[in-house]
Amino acid sequence: MARGRNSKGDKDEPETGSLEVGMLCKSSFNDNELDSYLRQGEIKASEKPPVPPQILWVGDCTIATFGNFSASTGKAKSKKTFNITAMVAAAVTNTTVLNYRASLPEGKRMILYFDTEQSKFHCHNVIERIYRLAGLSLNKEDKRIRFYGLREFTPSLRIALIDYALRTFEGVGLVIIDGLRDLMYDINNAKESTDVMTMLMAWTSKYNLHIHCVLHLNKNDNNTRGHIGTELENKAETVLIISKDKQDANISEVKPMHMRDKEFSSWAFYIDDNSLPVLDVGYHVTVVKPKDKPLTSLSDDVHTRVLQKVFGNEPPQKYIELVKALGASYAEEGYKRGDNAIKEMLKIFNERKLITKNKDGYHYHPAQPSQK
CATH class of the missing domain: 1.10.10 (Arc Repressor Mutant, subunit A)
Known part of the structure; x- marks a missing residue:
């Protein structure tokens, strides 16, 4: 269902619409805007905010709550998107898929998926995989999920489109941004990195939802890419790392890089003959030895x-x-x-x-x- 524009009509309130996007382009604000923002950020001892709903788990470990954002990271071809499809399929049906258990509350069951990297053909493969994992019919669109390919747009337009979608659709509980790097022009630009993080925090707070992003690791080490990677690690609720198993390249391991909640034990999946991720129940975690003495x-x-x-x-x-x-x-x-x-x-x-x-x-x- 579409969401209408705010029509409170309060003269002291700044104009609604793409306010979050607009604030990134401004360096000065009038008193009405400042007053509104200040009241919006005020924390009162007498008004305890509600506990944010938990919506996604691995085992009994919480990896996603409303009002926060998380991320999956890994090297190229580590099967990050396959991992995301299982996460989304679990959220669509509020069941367990692969090793993800989801429970989106009523009224917040819609999922928006934004892919910034792949062609329409490959994007279709992703949403088809989600439908198959969730047990949905490919002959009928499921209203609980909307998928958008933003490959051909500029970074600033991609941000505006995501912002517009969040303002337009009601009941959104989970947002996937597969290609966080593509929301900026320079991955090492401090201002752009801060702006993107600001948008994620503004969106999750204003619309009371969870955003899960995908960001690559550096080719030569296990650090997330660029200044945006550092910002993401500092502010994300959960960061997962997906990597190919060193003994078997057909197996991808999922482990926590950073978690606010207690950490889950690493687990793994492989891709079957139907191009679907399947939990590797016999997977044993390799104990990492201390770094070898040079x-x-x-x-x-x-x-x-x-x-x-x-x-x-x-x-x-x-x-x-x-x-x-x-x-x-x-x-x-x-x-x-x-x-x-x-x-x-x-x-x-x-x-x-x-x-x-x-x-x-x-x-x-x-x-x-x-x-x-």
Whole structure:
């Protein structure tokens, strides 16, 4: 059902409409506007606000409440959108799908899904997947969910469209923004990041709903992308991280990055032959070991033993053979490392002239003291 414009007619109230979007473009406000905003933000000891409804759980751990926003993050192709479809399917039907249990209250059952990245064809695949997971008929539109592809629009227009939808539709309880980064022009711009966070907080507060966003992780580490990622981690109710299992790329693990409520245990899903996410009931969480001690911090005696083993027989002729031999020798000493760590150590040996190369291959010079 469409929502009409506010018609209170109070002269002291600022004009309604896209007020939240408009305030981002303003640097000065008249007294009527300031008075209204100040009263809107006043907290009175005698007026206790209602406890925000919890709407989404993993097990008995709350991950979403009204008046807040959350996020899913992960590397490219980690199956973040597949994870979201299960979350939405659970919310549409107020049931458990995959490992998400949802309960949207009556009068707040509508879901708005905004995709900023994919083509219409791939967006259709997503909503079809939601329908199938929720057990809905593909021959009839379900009024509880509306899906919009905003790929071709500018960041400022995307924000305005989301704002317009929230002002237009009544009974919205959950909003998905698949592509938070696309609400801004520069992902590292502090002002834009603050503006986007401000919009999320304004929307969730004004319309008493929950917003779940999707944001990528950096390619080279496990940090959320850009200044917006830092802001998101600081202000979100829950941040989930979806990652491919290191032993099996067909399995995606879901674990909490940040939670205000108690954290749930990691779980995983895979994609079946029908292109639907399925809970991997036999999944065992891999215990993450403390960060390996860098080879550069090892004692000279360890490096000496390693080099003596490598060059004790026939010297390696090729670089790849030397890297492999060094790796095996460090592993025998109890320091199994990847090729990059070995190559970094080899670079240091070369700089110290502990290892040199001529037409006969690589040679070790033990007369020179080994250094870190």
